[in-house]
Amino acid sequence: MAVNRSLLRGLLVGLCALSGLAHADIHRSHAMAMHGTPKYSANFQHLDYVNPEAPKGGILRRHVIGTFDSLNPFVPKGTAAGIGSLVYDTLTARAEDEPFTQYGLLAKTIEWPSDRSWVRFHLNPKATFSDGKPVQASDVVWTFNTLINDGAPFYSFYYSGVDHVTADDPHTVTFHFKPGDNRELALIIGQLPVLPEHVWETRDFTNAGLEKPIGSGPYAVSKVDTGKKITYQRRQDYWAKDLPIIRGRNNFDTISFDYFLDDTVALQAFKRGDYDWRFEISSKNWATSYKGKAFDEGQLVKEEVPHSNPAGMQGIVYNLRNPLFQDIALREAMTYALDFEWSNANLFYGQYNRTRSYFQNSDMAATGLPSEAELKLLEPLRDEIPERVFTESYQPPKSDGSGRPRANLARAQTLLKKAGYQISDGQLHTPNGAPVSFQIMLHQPAFERILLPFARNLKALGIDAQVVKVDTSQYVERIRNFNFDMVVSSFAQSSSPGNEQLEYWGSKAAKDPSSRNIIGIQNPAVDTLVNAIVTATTRDQLVIASRALDRVLQWNFYVIPNWYADHHRLSYRSRLKHPPLPEYVGIDGAIDTWWDSNAQ
Structure with missing residues (x-):
């Protein structure tokens, strides 16, 4: 077949020009800020609001109002336990002492063009699931497509600006966005929890079940009493425990959640000593119920934590x-x-x-x-x-x-x-x-x-x-x-x-x-x-x-x-300690930075 050499030369010149434009303004970094620049440089050692020397060990007992009959929080069936970030790592993690910046977690570095029309994550080759299998780009692609197609409706809506996702190599994944100017989408994609494809390929993802999940996060589910209690054990082999974004966090060996159908009963259980940490939403309770011998003797602490969060x-x-x-x-x-x-x-x-x-x-x-x-x-x-x-x-x-x-x-x-x-x-x-x-x-x-x-x-x-x-x-x-x-x-x-x-x-x-x-x-x-x-x-x-x-x-x-209110109301057992809490601390009181003083 004859080739038009002049046309070919013109196409090559045009492609080279387009390639130069596509790569002329590409950013690659350890972190990505919504506006401005990240607070922490590439060589930071730990977040300012953690205690990097916090002792590991001990137990944290918490509570939940409600019940659960599923350990799959990604589908609309059933009532799922809130396993979230305890079990599943995300591509990036947020710092709570700046408005909105995402730092690499599963992703070692992040890459994007100035117009943020796509974002590329270079996965940390050390990242592994709790069964020892490596976290790969194919897991990210599978997770995203599965959540969009079979997950709760939230996912298809929240990620609707994504056109498609590709695994460029075993440790590189790129999200391509639909036309538009949604500059936040690159950061939002970083919040994607990554699930193990090799585990789910033999299971029905749409089922709400109680099988213990496999994740890449700092904890694994250890015990389940359906609808009543769930217990997590800290993973000694957690792949990210020495990363700067993680150092000083995830300090408790065991975290458990007791489920209560009524908050009045839950409050009495807290004062009785059945669990350790509580965020109070009721002003009446705060003014009238956080009293008694345990508070007078310092066994229970009552603390108001100011914050700069929009109240919504x-x-x-x-x-x-x-x-x-x-x-x-x-x-x-x-x-x-x-x-x-x-x-x-x-x-x-x-x-x-x-x-x-x-x-x-x-x-x-x-x-x-x-x-x-x-x-x-x-x-x-x-x-x-x-x-x-x-x-x-x-x-x-x-x-x-x-x-x-x-x-x-x-x-x-x-x-x-x-x-x-x-x-x-x-x-x-x-x-x-x-x-x-x-x-x-x-x-x-x-x-x-x-x-x-x-x-x-x-x-x-x-x-x-x-x-x-x-x-x-x-x-x-x-x-x-x-x-x-x-x-x-x-x-x-x-x-x-x-x-x-x-x-x-x-x-x-x-x-x-x-x-x-x-x-x-x-x-x-x-x-x-x-x-x-x-x-x-x-x-x-x-x-x-x-x-x-x-x-x-x-x-x-x-x-x-x-x-x-412009402050959070926290009460907890005195053996629990925390560093100075960050400016944008959430209602969980940055609980993953706390520790058990009895573990020292």
Whole structure:
């Protein structure tokens, strides 16, 4: 066959030029920061917030509210034990003393172009699973494809920006992204837990079972008492124990979790000495129950740990899939029935501040009126968003703290009347004549004391709101299938929001079972602003886009905001010790940096 040599030369020149462009600005590093540069250099020895000389040994006993019947947390079947990072290593690991940086774990180094259109992980050749088999690129590819195709719906949504993944050689794997500018995706992919293909090739991955898993993480499951207790043993042969990102962590020989169906019972068990460490969510418990001989004699410690984490949004959430809640006037009116000032004084012992932002306790919270930079994002959406986004600074209703917020309820009545609602025989009816009646579902008994006064105030408006308690299994299943009217829920935020916003607020997620868009938001303007967050290339752009989104969420009254604290409440047995905790410490108190002083 004849060859056109001139054409061939031209193609070769063009390919060389493209190759030069493709490799002209490639980064390869031990770590990857969302914005800016990593805090720790390539030759760092350990994280600043760990004790590298922490003694190994001892035991940590923890608790969980609920039950479990599966050790496969990756599929939607069953109720899985939270084995997570104890058993499975991820490609990268996060440092909790900077906003969002991922350091190599299974991946020794990370490679990416400036436009972050792909990311390549060079695996550490020392990485092994607990059965001694090496962790290879084929395991990463298999894990990703399996989670996308057969795992919980969360995975296919969260990783939807990935076009395909390739194993370039036994220790190199590349994720190629779909067109777009999702700069966070390269870091998110690093959070992928890697499963052993050789183990699962003879098993049905979609089954929720109790077979002890094989992973590459620091612990292995040692004992299982289904639904009641699970115990993990530290692996002496853990391949990563001397890595800088791991040094000073995973110090307990044994970690166990006891399962309780009721938190009141769990708290009494803690004070009795049945487990060692507790994160307290109840202000009432914190003020009244953490007392007694064990605390007086120093056997139990009570500690408040300040943090710089965004508080996110906790609130009483509307399910917009219920046609009743499609009316923004009703949603706004109901916000006046929650008397935070009374609740804080009488139920919370003054421990909370009112939440007003979806990015509370951070520089991403919208305050005042929109800035010029925010307006550049908001103006094109003016016809799709509430006018008050441009004219008012959102503040949740404030009461006189009497417990009978008459002025607030009068304001709510005015809003409802203006919108065409009418009361007949004490029952409020929509403009179409349907009774305003629904259920508020909960599974935590502690919230009943908060929701009952709220329901009483709604009753004064003619609204029939029934507070309904269900068990944990039923609650999880109904949330998973969006089978509820209202619930108390929270939307956690990090210091570097990104892809998770798609699942919180995105229109596509509203249609996916098990997604975190439990509100059911399908709003093109929200989608646009979420995309601005995801595609932000600088910290300033991220803050501006977050504030703009915050305003639109606020003024759509998708939730009735609750409250927040800027510290964590921890209590633990005095034999447990910890180093100074990091600025962005999570609710687990960076527990993997703690140690048992009896092990010294």
